[in-house]
Amino acid sequence: xxxxxxxxxxxxxxxxxxxxVGTHPSVDLVAVCDTTSIVLDVFKKFSNIRLYxxxxxxxxxxxxxxxxxxxxxxxxxxMVKYALNKKVNVLCEKPFCMNSIEGSELEQLAVKNGLINQxxxxxxxxxxxxxxxxxxxxxxxxxxxHFTGEAYGNVITDEKGGTWRSDPKEGGGCLFDYASHxxxxxxxxxxxxxxxNGTLRKKxxxxxxxxxxxxxLTLENGLSGVLMVNWCDQTYRKMSTSxxxxxxxxxxxxxxxxxxxxxxEPQIREGLDKGWTIKYITDLAIPVNFYLRGEExxxxxxxxxxCIAQKKQTxxxxxxxxxxxxxxxxxxxxxxxxxxxx
Amino acid sequence: MDxxxxxxxxxxAVSHMSDEKSRQQAIRFKDDNSIINVLDQARCVGxxxxxxxxxxxxxxxxxxxxxxxxxxxxxxxxxxxxYAHKFANAVTEYGYIGTIKKYIPGNLLGSFAKGGLAFxxxxxxxxxxxxxxxxxxxxxxxxxxxxxxxxxxxxLILGLKMITVFKEYxxxxxxxxxxEPGYITMNMPAMYDxxxxxxxxxxxxxxxxxxxxFRMSGGKEIYEKYLAEKQFRPIAxxxxxxxxxxxxxxxxxxxxxxxxxxxxxxxxxxxxxxxxKELIEKYMA
Numbered sequence: 001x002x003x004x005x006x007x008x009x010x011x012x013x014x015x016x017x018x019x020x021v022g023t024h025p026s027v028d029l030v031a032v033c034d035t036t037s038i039v040l041d042v043f044k045k046f047s048n049i050r051l052y053x054x055x056x057x058x059x060x061x062x063x064x065x066x067x068x069x070x071x072x073x074x075x076x077x078x079m080v081k082y083a084l085n086k087k088v089n090v091l092c093e094k095p096f097c098m099n100s101i102e103g104s105e106l107e108q109l110a111v112k113n114g115l116i117n118q119x120x121x122x123x124x125x126x127x128x129x130x131x132x133x134x135x136x137x138x139x140x141x142x143x144x145x146h147f148t149g150e151a152y153g154n155v156i157t158d159e160k161g162g163t164w165r166s167d168p169k170e171g172g173g174c175l176f177d178y179a180s181h182x183x184x185x186x187x188x189x190x191x192x193x194x195x196x197n198g199t200l201r202k203k204x205x206x207x208x209x210x211x212x213x214x215x216x217l218t219l220e221n222g223l224s225g226v227l228m229v230n231w232c233d234q235t236y237r238k239m240s241t242s243x244x245x246x247x248x249x250x251x252x253x254x255x256x257x258x259x260x261x262x263x264x265e266p267q268i269r270e271g272l273d274k275g276w277t278i279k280y281i282t283d284l285a286i287p288v289n290f291y292l293r294g295e296e297x298x299x300x301x302x303x304x305x306x307c308i309a310q311k312k313q314t315x316x317x318x319x320x321x322x323x324x325x326x327x328x329x330x331x332x333x334x335x336x337x338x339x340x341x342x
Numbered sequence: 343m344d345x346x347x348x349x350x351x352x353x354x355a356v357s358h359m360s361d362e363k364s365r366q367q368a369i370r371f372k373d374d375n376s377i378i379n380v381l382d383q384a385r386c387v388g389x390x391x392x393x394x395x396x397x398x399x400x401x402x403x404x405x406x407x408x409x410x411x412x413x414x415x416x417x418x419x420x421x422x423x424x425y426a427h428k429f430a431n432a433v434t435e436y437g438y439i440g441t442i443k444k445y446i447p448g449n450l451l452g453s454f455a456k457g458g459l460a461f462x463x464x465x466x467x468x469x470x471x472x473x474x475x476x477x478x479x480x481x482x483x484x485x486x487x488x489x490x491x492x493x494x495x496x497x498l499i500l501g502l503k504m505i506t507v508f509k510e511y512x513x514x515x516x517x518x519x520x521x522e523p524g525y526i527t528m529n530m531p532a533m534y535d536x537x538x539x540x541x542x543x544x545x546x547x548x549x550x551x552x553x554x555x556f557r558m559s560g561g562k563e564i565y566e567k568y569l570a571e572k573q574f575r576p577i578a579x580x581x582x583x584x585x586x587x588x589x590x591x592x593x594x595x596x597x598x599x600x601x602x603x604x605x606x607x608x609x610x611x612x613x614x615x616x617x618x619k620e621l622i623e624k625y626m627a
Binding site: 011012015016018019020022023036038039041042043045046047048155156157158163165235237238240242255256257258280281282283285287288289290291292293 | 501
């Protein structure tokens with residue numbers, strides 16, 4: 001029997017999730033929900049999927065095994081809560097919630113109800129970042145000294161834009177939208193941040209939200225490093241996320257396409273030479289059955305479906321991990337207020 | 343179609359292998375003349391088809407071609423629409439309706455027979471036609487015998503199983519532009535099946551085909567099976583697997599798949615262009 005899935009929110013991410021879910025061999029995408037009539041009209045005309053304006057009606061009418069929630073961040077809390085109470089497994093878009101009080105409640109509810117819970121931090125499913133995590137764990141560059149986590153892109157290109165992403169009450173802004181990805185990577189690959197210092201949140205083109213975030217993070221293992229994120233940098237064609245990690249025995253620079261390793265001495269066990277070794281995504285990408293915009297988007301849904309099928313909670317991007325990212329966002333906001341620029 | 347089609351990724355900082363290389367490309371191809379020079383070098387070695395996205399800078403290249411008609415006699419462009427990032431970023435920044443307003447010229451929308459945007463909401467086929475026309479505007483007066491839908495849009499429609507959209511596209515491209523519709527996809531076998539299911543026979547499908555199996559969704563074996571058994575006009579792209587394969591090894595592999603009609607590749611230097619073209623002629627004659 002195929003799993004029955006639904007998608008709430010058909011913006012850029014939701015529609016892409018719907019396409020990927022729709023091609024999964026173990027799934028029937030039975031229902032989608034959105035409040036924008038133009039999108040529902042397209043589905044009505046060209047597909048057989050059942051359509052809803054109201055997510056509560058969708059949960060009441062459909063006997064779903066899982067739901068993908070890709071609405072503005074403010075709506076994650078009520079929707080995820082409703083799904084969990086209906087005993088539906090949830091894949092939620094990032095960032096998880098508007099604050100950690102909401103997130104904690106959802107995380108506990110998911111665990112209490114024994115439901116598979118995952119948040120869409122898709123970088124964790126990019127082959128290069130997985131390889132970076134493995135290499136850091138294996139200690140190839142020795143004791144860590146410093147890190148830089150960066151993301152740049154050109155999402156905001158003029159002062160006129162106005163979707164939910166430029167509204168702080170909806171969970172918009174560069175810190176929530178862009179920086180959350182980098183924080184999550186730092187947290188899962190290097191260590192959990194416990195303190196933010198020297199935070200700068202800068203408005204460049206937006207009026208109500210930050211367009212750039214710079215902050216110094218200290219991790220639970222004592223290591224410190226820098227977060228640098230800007231989403232109105234036109235020198236980038238699309239979002240570019242990278243981590244640079246300096247160790248006593250070398251350095252690694254990693255982004256979605258390549259991982260560059262510099263070692264002071266060779267590492268025979270890893271087959272790494274002294275000096276530079278470059279590994280490419282062509283060798284590291286996770287194979288998928290359907291590709292839309294990147295293997296990682298399919299790989300994360302494949303993983304979520306597999307966890308449901310095996311009734312085994314994910315170790316990648318659980319609510320608990322995403323909740324921690326929300327907590328780091330709170331640390332950064334709190335520090336920026338202290339710095340009197342938030 | 344010509345055996346060799348010249349691509350445009352290198353001009354617009356698209357590298358599937360390295361963000362650093364992307365930046366170098368962006369610097370090198372800052373001026374339109376630097377693009378035109380490379381296109382001319384490719385023409386010198388006999389490559390007369392340029393397959394390119396509807397990136398805004400392509401309109402400058404089109405101006406140059408129109409202004410030098412004799413020089414570009416017989417030169418063909420295969421447009422690929424839409425330039426995905428342009429639309430994806432616009433949806434993020436302006437929403438769906440805002441994007442439609444931004445990319446359909448006001449006069450086109452305003453003169454729309456039955457009442458502008460309100461009508462567009464219900465008539466998606468007309469909307470699609472308007473968007474195609476808006477993207478095709480820059481190619482006016484240039485020979486565009488094949489017009490492609492880009493992979494992000496193709497694969498989105500494919501995933502959502504809205505297959506009749508392809509049929510409408512197919513119909514419109516033939517009727518309005520007297521051209522052959524083409525489809526770029528990262529999911530070739532599924533796309534072939536989808537097109538067959540709505541009666542589109544012998545379609546032009548451009549997909550990743552390389553010895554490494556890179557970006558060949560579902561695996562290399564099923565691609566090879568479709569290339570051997572199904573009736574369609576395959577174009578191979580990403581043949582070097584984003585640079586992971588050496589040209590000789592890469593093209594030798596394609597030579598074992600005789601149904602491949604054309605190879606799409608891009609390069610920035612005359613030597614690379616010539617080398618790849620000669621390999622294609624040697625192994626895929």
